[in-house]
Amino acid sequence: MATIQTPAHPYVDVVEEIQQLKKELDAVILAHYYQEGEIQEIADITGDSLKLAREATKTSASTIVFCGVHFMAETAKILNPEKRVLLPDVQAGCSLADSCPADKLSRYQEMLRINGRKFQTVTYINSTAAVKSLSDWIVTSGNAEEIIRRVPEEYEILFVPDQHLGSYLEEVTGRKMILWNGSCIVHEIFSIQDLLKAKKQYPDSLTIAHPECPANMREHADFIGGTEAMIKYVSGFAEPRDFLVATEANMLWQLQSKHPRHRYLPVPGIACACNKCPHMARNTLEKIRDCMKNGTPEIAWEADFLKARAALERSLLNPPPVASQPPHPQGD
Ligand code: SF4
Missing domain, CATH: 3.40.50.10800 (NadA-like)
Known part of the structure; x- marks a missing residue:
């Protein structure tokens, strides 16, 4: 009787390939908090721009795979001229x-x-x-x-x-x-009306906003700070709370994984239910695997x-x- 082979889950395959390539290449994977959760999950280090820039200088790995946008990978190269820095999608730019x-x-x-x-x-x-x-x-x-x-x-x-x-x-x-x-583009298009609606719907919630948000959004925030500061802020609440989060929506994954006792709700954008950065979204697990396999796109050293x-x-x-x-x- 023929045995039926259960196909391996493609996600598991890709993750295994990435782990294998990491060993072969002596690589470290850095991921920004605005990457999809599945990318943050396979990263060795996650962080905001400051933490990742600092971590990039501390690693002993010879290859840095930077899961973020171009200026971040470029910064890692500037601080580590002797290391190879790979960016899964070279088109991952930044409107700012x-x-x-x-x-x-x-x-x-x-x-x-x-x-x-x-x-x-x-x-x-x-x-x-x-x-x-x-x-x-x-x-x-x-x-x-x-x-x-x-x-x-x-x-x-x-x-x-x-x-x-x-x-x-x-x-x-x-x-x-x-x-x-x-x-x-991400922080500029939060909807004030939807934030005020959400505040009414969750009257005990606290609003945390990134300082890249316009002043009219910041006015309604209980806390303003970058992504590392947001993590620290919510960690200070021992009892479960609701937080309305006004920054790139993937940050909710990081907050949830670090402090799961709270509930995090994305503040909607004007034209969407949550705000995701289209540049960050260009990176995928498959592109991470491919850039490690092919050694490209690589950030080259430039005169400036x-x-x-x-x-x-x-x-x-x-x-x-x-x-x-x-x-x-x-x-x-
Ligand atoms: S969220 Fe995207 S567009 Fe906005 S500053 Fe970050 S990388 Fe640039």
């Missing part, structure tokens, strides 16, 4: 990074200098290497406040590219800034990485003491 092209920023900085403005450029990590190379400081949502406080008072601050994070930083630090007119590296190291890895200034301010 795209909103500040380096040539446009350079012309704007020049115009400010011609007008006698004494400034330093503080750049959100969601930007290209070329933009980072034009910057004095690089910040993430996790360390932005601290870095802003380090910019000497005699300098104006040109903050790029996220106008909403910039305006939030103005509120919390009291420093006026020149804000670039960029934004993230060196200057970007100096700004990154100064800001993220070895921040100087509060009173000191960056060694080579660009913006005055």
Whole structure:
């Protein structure tokens, strides 16, 4: 009698292949909190941009598989020139990074200098290497406040590219800034009406919002912070609570897996039930396997990485003491 072979589940196959390739390549898999849960599950390290940038410098693996978007993998390469950095889908971009092209920023900085403005450029990590190379400081949502406080008072601050994070930083630090007119498509399209409806429906809920959200969303939040800060915030509640979460919807997977006693509800976008980043969504388990099999797409070293590296190291890895200034301010 013929035996019926049960086909293996394709998901299990792909995950096994990835685990095998990881050993063969001496690779580490880093995944951003905005990746699908199944990708975060197979990653060695998950985190926000700041944590992943720092972890990338600590790994002894010779290959970094970066499950995130292009500027993140590029940052990992800048901080690890000797390592091979693979990005599952090279088209995984970022609307925020795209909103500040380096040539446009350079012309704007020049115009400010011609007008006698004494400034330093503080750049959100969601930007290209070329933009980072034009910057004095690089910040993430996790360390932005601290870095802003380090910019000497005699300098104006040109903050790029996220106008909403910039305006939030103005509120919390009291420093006026020149804000670039960029934004993230995901955080910009939350629906205030739906948030207010959800607040009525869950009257005991707490709203947590990312500082990339516009001010009219932040106004209704009980807590504003980046993704690491959100995890820390919910961990402080011993009793189960409902949280309305205003950031990329995959963050709910991370919150749920770290603190499952709570319930997390996505704040809907204007045109959708939840907000997912289309760029992050380009990465799939199959693409992770394929990039490891083929050794491509790989992030290649480029000339402007060196200057970007100096700004990154100064800001993220070895921040100087509060009173000191960056060694080579660009913006005055
Ligand atoms: S969520 Fe927004 S800022 Fe993050 S990668 Fe997507 S478009 Fe860029």
